[in-house]
Amino acid sequence: MNLNKALTKQAYEEVENHIERVQEDPYFPGFHLAPPTGLLNDPNGWIQWKGIYHLFFQWMPFKTGHGAKFWGHFSSENLTDWTLEPIALTPGDWYDKNGCYSGSAIIHEDKLKLFYTGNVKDENGDRESYQCLADSTDGFSFSKKGVQVELPDEYTPHFRDPKVWEHNGRWYMVIGAQTKEEKGAVALFESTDLREWNNRGTISHANKPPLSEFGYMWECPDIFSLSGKDVLLFSPQGLSPDGIQFNNMYQSGYVLGELDYPQASFDHGTFEEIDRGFEFYAPQTTEDEKGRRILFGWMGVPDQQEFEQPTIENGWVHQMTLPRELRLVNGRLHQLPLPELNELRAENVFNGPIDIQYKGSIARTSEIQLKGMVKKLCLFDNMTLTYDEKQSLLTLERPNVADGRPERRSCILSGALYSLQLYIDHSSLEIFANDGEAVFTSRMFADPENHSLFIESDGKVDMAIWRLKDNTVSYMNHPE
Known part of the structure; x- marks a missing residue:
C-alpha cells in the first residue's frame, strides 16, 4: 500500500472512531459544513460542474490542530443538502508531504482539475512550496500530476494558494506571496496550455498605493470581474488594529480596480474588509451555471484562540460559512x-x-x-x-x-x-x-x-x- 492510500485509510478510521462523539456535541452545526472529525479550515476548489457543486476544504483528520492537511470534499446539487465525499487529496508525495495546502479548481477538456500548494519542510523546519495539479474525469476520484510551478527567486517559500481562471483564451494563476523583503504580495502567472506557466510578476503588494506597509503575507488571492470592475479578494496578515478596522488576528477583504492583462498590472483602490465579525477568513468564489458569483468563507481565523473553543474536547473545530452571492452596489461588495x-x-x-x-x-x-x-x-x-x-x-x-x-x-x-x-x-x-x-x-x-x-x-x-x-x-x- 502506498503512502497516499495508507493515509486515506487512517483518516477514514479516525472518522469511524470519532464521528459519533463529534455529532453529539450540542455545538455541532445542523446545516453548516463542519469536519467529521478533527480540524477544518480554508475552502478550496470551489466550483460547479455538470450541475453539481463541489467544495473541497483543508482538513486535518487526526487532531484538532494544524499539520499535514488533506483535501476533504463536499458535494451538493442544491446548495442546502450536502454529502461528504471520499478524500480528494492526501499529503503522501515528496512535493506535498507536509500538507496539500489551499488552491482552486477549473474545468478543462472535460476534466475537473485541482491546483494546490504542496507544502514541504525539512528536518530543520525550513519550508519549500510547489504549485501542484491533480485531475479527475468524474469529479470524485483524483489523480495527482505533480509539480507545475516552482518558487520564483523574488519570493520567500511563503508562496501558496493558487487561484486559476481563463480570460480571452489564456489561463491565469494568482498566488499569495511574501517578497524577500517580507511584504505581502500577489504573483501572476500565465499559460496557453495549463502546462507551461510564465511568471508575469507581482500585480499588487503591501506598498502599492494607496496601500502602505500592508502586511507581511497575503494569503488566498482571488480575482474576478463584477459589474465592470475587477475585484481582488485576499487575506493579509500583519495588519495592526485601527479603530474599528482590522481587529481580528488576520483580515479578509478586497480592492476594486482593473487588471491590465497585457501589462500584468493591477491598479486598484483602498482595501475594504469583507466581513465584520469575529471569525471569517480565506474566502473563495466561483461563478455558477446561473452566472452568480458565489462565495464560501472559513468561519475561523488562524492563531486567534482557535484552541480555546469548547468543541475541542469533543474532537472537532471550525466550520464553513453559508454560501453567499456577491454583488457590486455603489462601489462596495454586498453579500446576499x-x-x-x-x-x-x-x-x-x-x-x-x-x-x-x-x-x-x-x-x-x-x-x-x-x-x-x-x-x-x-x-x-x-x-x-x-x-x-x-x-x-x-x-x-x-x-x-x-x-x-x-x-x-x-x-x-x-x-x-x-x-x-x-x-x-x-x-x-x-x-x-x-x-x-x-x-x-x-x-x-x-x-x-x-x-x-x-x-x-x-x-x-x-x-x-x-x-x-x-x-x-x-x-x-x-x-x-
Missing part, C-alpha cells in the same frame, strides 16, 4: 444569502409586527428577518447586536471564548439600518445588514439550553422567524 437557503426553512414560527420590546425564545437552528430599525438584539444571553443611529454604527458584542470578557466588532453603515437577516446554527451566527451591505460572521458558544431572544426597536419593525432544518449534511459517504 442565496434563495436556495429558503429550502432550509422547516416551520414559520412568527410573522408580524413587534412592539418596542420583544421577548421570546427560538430554536438553535433558526432564521430571523427584521424589517425596520432595530436598536438592540440579544441572542441566547450571549451575542448582542446594537445600532447607534447617530453614527450609523452597528456593533456585535460577545464574551471572549478564553476569558469571558466582552469583545466587540463594529462597522459604519452608509445609511440608516433598515433590515437584518440572521442565520443561527447551534454555535454560529451570520448577520446580513441592509441587504448584505455589512455582514458579521461569528462563532457563538452560548449555553446550549438557552433559547432566549430579546429585541428593542423603534416600534416600527416587522419580524419573521423560521425554525430551520437540523440535519442537512451526510458525513458517512466513504469507502469502508
Whole structure:
C-alpha cells in the first residue's frame, strides 16, 4: 500500500472512531459544513460542474490542530443538502508531504482539475512550496500530476494558494506571496496550455498605493470581474488594529480596480474588509451555471484562540460559512444569502409586527428577518447586536471564548439600518445588514439550553422567524 492510500485509510478510521462523539456535541452545526472529525479550515476548489457543486476544504483528520492537511470534499446539487465525499487529496508525495495546502479548481477538456500548494519542510523546519495539479474525469476520484510551478527567486517559500481562471483564451494563476523583503504580495502567472506557466510578476503588494506597509503575507488571492470592475479578494496578515478596522488576528477583504492583462498590472483602490465579525477568513468564489458569483468563507481565523473553543474536547473545530452571492452596489461588495437557503426553512414560527420590546425564545437552528430599525438584539444571553443611529454604527458584542470578557466588532453603515437577516446554527451566527451591505460572521458558544431572544426597536419593525432544518449534511459517504 502506498503512502497516499495508507493515509486515506487512517483518516477514514479516525472518522469511524470519532464521528459519533463529534455529532453529539450540542455545538455541532445542523446545516453548516463542519469536519467529521478533527480540524477544518480554508475552502478550496470551489466550483460547479455538470450541475453539481463541489467544495473541497483543508482538513486535518487526526487532531484538532494544524499539520499535514488533506483535501476533504463536499458535494451538493442544491446548495442546502450536502454529502461528504471520499478524500480528494492526501499529503503522501515528496512535493506535498507536509500538507496539500489551499488552491482552486477549473474545468478543462472535460476534466475537473485541482491546483494546490504542496507544502514541504525539512528536518530543520525550513519550508519549500510547489504549485501542484491533480485531475479527475468524474469529479470524485483524483489523480495527482505533480509539480507545475516552482518558487520564483523574488519570493520567500511563503508562496501558496493558487487561484486559476481563463480570460480571452489564456489561463491565469494568482498566488499569495511574501517578497524577500517580507511584504505581502500577489504573483501572476500565465499559460496557453495549463502546462507551461510564465511568471508575469507581482500585480499588487503591501506598498502599492494607496496601500502602505500592508502586511507581511497575503494569503488566498482571488480575482474576478463584477459589474465592470475587477475585484481582488485576499487575506493579509500583519495588519495592526485601527479603530474599528482590522481587529481580528488576520483580515479578509478586497480592492476594486482593473487588471491590465497585457501589462500584468493591477491598479486598484483602498482595501475594504469583507466581513465584520469575529471569525471569517480565506474566502473563495466561483461563478455558477446561473452566472452568480458565489462565495464560501472559513468561519475561523488562524492563531486567534482557535484552541480555546469548547468543541475541542469533543474532537472537532471550525466550520464553513453559508454560501453567499456577491454583488457590486455603489462601489462596495454586498453579500446576499442565496434563495436556495429558503429550502432550509422547516416551520414559520412568527410573522408580524413587534412592539418596542420583544421577548421570546427560538430554536438553535433558526432564521430571523427584521424589517425596520432595530436598536438592540440579544441572542441566547450571549451575542448582542446594537445600532447607534447617530453614527450609523452597528456593533456585535460577545464574551471572549478564553476569558469571558466582552469583545466587540463594529462597522459604519452608509445609511440608516433598515433590515437584518440572521442565520443561527447551534454555535454560529451570520448577520446580513441592509441587504448584505455589512455582514458579521461569528462563532457563538452560548449555553446550549438557552433559547432566549430579546429585541428593542423603534416600534416600527416587522419580524419573521423560521425554525430551520437540523440535519442537512451526510458525513458517512466513504469507502469502508
